[in-house]
Amino acid sequence: MIKVSNIHKSYGPVEVLKGIDLTIGKAEIVSIVGKSGAGKTTLLQIIGTLLNADMGTVTINGTELSKLKEKSLSKFRNQNLGFVFQSHQLLPEFTALENVIIPGLIAQYSRKEVEDKAKEILNFLDLGHRLDHKPKELSGGEQQRIAVARALLNDPEVILADEPSGNLDTQNKEELHQLFFTLREKFNQTFVIVTHDMALAKMSDRTVTMKDGRIVGS
DSSP, rough: EEEEEEEEEEEEEEEEEEEEEEOTTOOOEHHHHHHTTHHHHHHHHTTTTSOSSSSSEEEETTGGGGSSSSSHHHHHHHHHHHEEETTTTTTTTTTHHHHHHHEEEEEETOOOHHHHHHHHHHHHOGGGGGGOOGGGGSSSSHHHHHHHHHHTTTSSSSSEESSSSTTSHHHHHHHHHHHHHHHHHOOOOOEEEOOOOHHHHHHHHHHEEETTTTEEEE
16 A cells, blocks of 8 residues: 655755655554654655655555656645644634535535535544534544544545644543544555554554664564
Protein backbone atom coordinates (compact mmCIF):
# COMPACT_ATOMS: atom_id res chain seq x y z
CA MET A 1 0.00 0.00 0.00
CA ILE A 2 2.69 2.52 1.05
CA LYS A 3 6.33 2.24 0.06
CA VAL A 4 8.85 4.84 1.20
CA SER A 5 12.30 4.52 -0.38
CA ASN A 6 15.49 6.36 0.61
CA ILE A 7 13.77 9.54 1.76
CA HIS A 8 16.05 12.44 2.67
CA LYS A 9 15.00 15.87 3.89
CA SER A 10 17.06 18.81 5.11
CA TYR A 11 16.28 22.30 6.36
CA GLY A 12 19.37 24.32 5.55
CA PRO A 13 22.35 22.51 7.09
CA VAL A 14 20.14 20.34 9.32
CA GLU A 15 19.42 16.89 7.88
CA VAL A 16 16.05 15.86 9.33
CA LEU A 17 15.53 12.57 7.46
CA LYS A 18 18.56 10.46 6.58
CA GLY A 19 17.46 7.77 4.16
CA ILE A 20 14.11 6.41 5.32
CA ASP A 21 12.86 3.08 3.96
CA LEU A 22 9.44 1.91 5.10
CA THR A 23 6.71 -0.36 3.75
CA ILE A 24 3.16 -0.37 5.17
CA GLY A 25 0.59 -2.93 4.12
CA LYS A 26 -3.05 -2.52 3.19
CA ALA A 27 -5.29 -2.04 6.27
CA GLU A 28 -2.28 -2.01 8.59
CA ILE A 29 -2.28 0.35 11.57
CA VAL A 30 1.25 1.61 12.13
CA SER A 31 2.38 3.99 14.86
CA ILE A 32 5.54 6.05 14.43
CA VAL A 33 7.21 6.91 17.74
CA GLY A 34 10.37 8.63 18.91
CA LYS A 35 11.54 11.70 20.77
CA SER A 36 10.72 15.21 19.57
CA GLY A 37 12.98 16.13 16.67
CA ALA A 38 13.35 12.54 15.46
CA GLY A 39 11.69 13.43 12.13
CA LYS A 40 8.32 11.74 12.67
CA THR A 41 6.07 14.59 11.56
CA THR A 42 8.35 15.46 8.63
CA LEU A 43 8.07 11.87 7.40
CA LEU A 44 4.29 11.90 7.82
CA GLN A 45 4.00 15.16 5.89
CA ILE A 46 6.10 13.75 3.04
CA ILE A 47 3.95 10.61 2.89
CA GLY A 48 0.90 12.90 2.86
CA THR A 49 2.27 15.06 0.00
CA LEU A 50 2.23 18.14 2.24
CA LEU A 51 6.01 18.39 2.00
CA ASN A 52 8.49 17.46 -0.71
CA ALA A 53 11.47 15.22 -0.02
CA ASP A 54 14.92 16.26 -1.21
CA MET A 55 15.60 12.71 -2.38
CA GLY A 56 13.76 9.42 -2.56
CA THR A 57 10.28 8.26 -3.52
CA VAL A 58 6.89 7.63 -1.95
CA THR A 59 4.52 5.21 -3.67
CA ILE A 60 0.93 4.81 -2.50
CA ASN A 61 -1.27 2.09 -3.99
CA GLY A 62 0.99 1.86 -7.03
CA THR A 63 1.22 5.61 -7.68
CA GLU A 64 4.67 7.19 -7.35
CA LEU A 65 3.82 10.62 -5.98
CA SER A 66 6.89 12.46 -7.29
CA LYS A 67 5.74 11.79 -10.86
CA LEU A 68 2.46 13.68 -10.38
CA LYS A 69 2.21 17.32 -11.37
CA GLU A 70 0.74 19.79 -8.88
CA LYS A 71 -2.88 19.56 -10.02
CA SER A 72 -2.83 15.76 -10.19
CA LEU A 73 -1.08 15.59 -6.82
CA SER A 74 -3.77 17.77 -5.20
CA LYS A 75 -6.48 15.54 -6.67
CA PHE A 76 -4.68 12.41 -5.47
CA ARG A 77 -4.35 13.87 -1.96
CA ASN A 78 -8.01 14.86 -1.82
CA GLN A 79 -9.31 11.50 -3.00
CA ASN A 80 -6.87 9.06 -1.41
CA LEU A 81 -5.58 10.60 1.83
CA GLY A 82 -7.35 11.69 5.00
CA PHE A 83 -5.67 13.81 7.68
CA VAL A 84 -6.26 14.05 11.43
CA PHE A 85 -4.23 16.60 13.40
CA GLN A 86 -3.73 17.22 17.10
CA SER A 87 -5.37 20.64 16.93
CA HIS A 88 -8.47 19.46 15.00
CA GLN A 89 -8.07 22.20 12.33
CA LEU A 90 -11.82 22.86 12.34
CA LEU A 91 -13.11 26.16 10.95
CA PRO A 92 -14.70 27.95 13.94
CA GLU A 93 -17.40 29.74 11.93
CA PHE A 94 -18.66 26.51 10.35
CA THR A 95 -20.98 23.91 11.88
CA ALA A 96 -19.89 20.31 12.38
CA LEU A 97 -21.63 19.30 9.15
CA GLU A 98 -20.11 22.17 7.19
CA ASN A 99 -16.61 21.28 8.42
CA VAL A 100 -17.02 17.64 7.43
CA ILE A 101 -18.23 18.28 3.87
CA ILE A 102 -15.26 20.48 2.87
CA PRO A 103 -13.19 17.69 1.21
CA GLY A 104 -16.23 16.60 -0.82
CA LEU A 105 -16.89 20.12 -2.06
CA ILE A 106 -13.22 20.47 -3.03
CA ALA A 107 -13.61 17.25 -5.02
CA GLN A 108 -16.62 18.89 -6.73
CA TYR A 109 -19.20 16.36 -5.61
CA SER A 110 -22.73 17.71 -5.31
CA ARG A 111 -23.59 19.36 -2.01
CA LYS A 112 -26.50 16.98 -1.41
CA GLU A 113 -24.27 13.98 -2.02
CA VAL A 114 -21.58 15.13 0.39
CA GLU A 115 -24.09 16.21 3.04
CA ASP A 116 -25.79 12.82 2.91
CA LYS A 117 -22.43 11.07 3.20
CA ALA A 118 -21.33 13.37 6.04
CA LYS A 119 -24.52 12.72 7.99
CA GLU A 120 -24.03 8.98 7.57
CA ILE A 121 -20.48 9.18 8.94
CA LEU A 122 -21.44 11.54 11.78
CA ASN A 123 -24.25 9.20 12.80
CA PHE A 124 -21.78 6.31 12.76
CA LEU A 125 -19.53 8.34 15.08
CA ASP A 126 -22.47 9.12 17.41
CA LEU A 127 -22.49 12.78 16.40
CA GLY A 128 -25.77 12.90 14.50
CA HIS A 129 -27.22 15.19 17.17
CA ARG A 130 -24.36 17.67 16.75
CA LEU A 131 -24.67 18.50 13.04
CA ASP A 132 -25.53 22.16 13.55
CA HIS A 133 -23.13 22.85 16.41
CA LYS A 134 -20.01 24.93 15.90
CA PRO A 135 -16.63 23.79 17.28
CA LYS A 136 -16.80 26.03 20.37
CA GLU A 137 -20.03 24.24 21.33
CA LEU A 138 -18.38 20.81 21.21
CA SER A 139 -16.15 18.97 23.66
CA GLY A 140 -12.54 18.18 22.75
CA GLY A 141 -13.45 14.58 22.04
CA GLU A 142 -16.35 15.61 19.83
CA GLN A 143 -14.16 18.05 17.92
CA GLN A 144 -11.62 15.32 17.22
CA ARG A 145 -14.35 12.95 16.01
CA ILE A 146 -15.57 15.72 13.68
CA ALA A 147 -12.01 15.91 12.34
CA VAL A 148 -12.02 12.13 11.86
CA ALA A 149 -15.36 12.35 10.02
CA ARG A 150 -13.91 15.00 7.70
CA ALA A 151 -10.90 12.75 7.02
CA LEU A 152 -13.25 9.87 6.11
CA LEU A 153 -15.56 11.78 3.78
CA ASN A 154 -13.94 10.93 0.43
CA ASP A 155 -13.34 7.27 1.35
CA PRO A 156 -9.54 7.63 1.43
CA GLU A 157 -7.30 4.57 1.24
CA VAL A 158 -4.98 6.02 3.89
CA ILE A 159 -5.56 8.00 7.09
CA LEU A 160 -2.56 10.00 8.35
CA ALA A 161 -2.77 11.18 11.95
CA ASP A 162 -0.30 13.48 13.72
CA GLU A 163 -0.61 13.27 17.53
CA PRO A 164 -4.39 12.79 17.16
CA SER A 165 -5.00 12.28 20.88
CA GLY A 166 -2.46 14.81 22.13
CA ASN A 167 -5.06 17.30 23.40
CA LEU A 168 -7.55 14.77 24.78
CA ASP A 169 -8.20 13.54 28.30
CA THR A 170 -7.72 9.87 29.17
CA GLN A 171 -11.27 8.74 28.38
CA ASN A 172 -11.41 10.55 25.06
CA LYS A 173 -7.96 9.22 24.15
CA GLU A 174 -9.08 5.65 24.74
CA GLU A 175 -12.27 6.20 22.72
CA LEU A 176 -10.35 7.74 19.81
CA HIS A 177 -7.77 4.96 19.80
CA GLN A 178 -10.49 2.31 19.72
CA LEU A 179 -12.26 4.24 16.95
CA PHE A 180 -9.27 3.82 14.64
CA PHE A 181 -9.55 0.04 14.93
CA THR A 182 -13.31 0.13 14.44
CA LEU A 183 -12.82 2.20 11.27
CA ARG A 184 -10.20 -0.21 9.98
CA GLU A 185 -12.63 -3.09 10.42
CA LYS A 186 -15.46 -1.19 8.71
CA PHE A 187 -13.62 0.56 5.89
CA ASN A 188 -10.41 -1.52 5.50
CA GLN A 189 -8.26 1.61 5.63
CA THR A 190 -4.55 1.96 6.32
CA PHE A 191 -3.56 4.16 9.29
CA VAL A 192 -0.21 5.84 9.85
CA ILE A 193 -0.13 7.55 13.24
CA VAL A 194 2.61 9.74 14.70
CA THR A 195 2.25 9.60 18.46
CA HIS A 196 3.96 10.00 21.81
CA ASP A 197 1.19 7.91 23.38
CA MET A 198 2.71 4.51 24.02
CA ALA A 199 -0.69 3.01 24.86
CA LEU A 200 -1.83 3.77 21.30
CA ALA A 201 1.48 2.55 19.89
CA LYS A 202 1.13 -0.78 21.70
CA MET A 203 -2.39 -1.23 20.30
CA SER A 204 -1.13 -0.79 16.74
CA ASP A 205 -0.26 -3.66 14.43
CA ARG A 206 3.31 -2.37 14.31
CA THR A 207 5.39 0.33 15.94
CA VAL A 208 8.12 2.12 13.97
CA THR A 209 10.70 3.87 16.14
CA MET A 210 12.65 6.86 14.80
CA LYS A 211 15.79 8.47 16.18
CA ASP A 212 17.83 11.31 14.67
CA GLY A 213 16.16 11.04 11.26
CA ARG A 214 16.47 7.29 10.93
CA ILE A 215 14.29 4.27 11.63
CA VAL A 216 15.90 2.30 14.44
CA GLY A 217 13.16 -0.24 15.08
CA SER A 218 10.13 -1.63 13.26
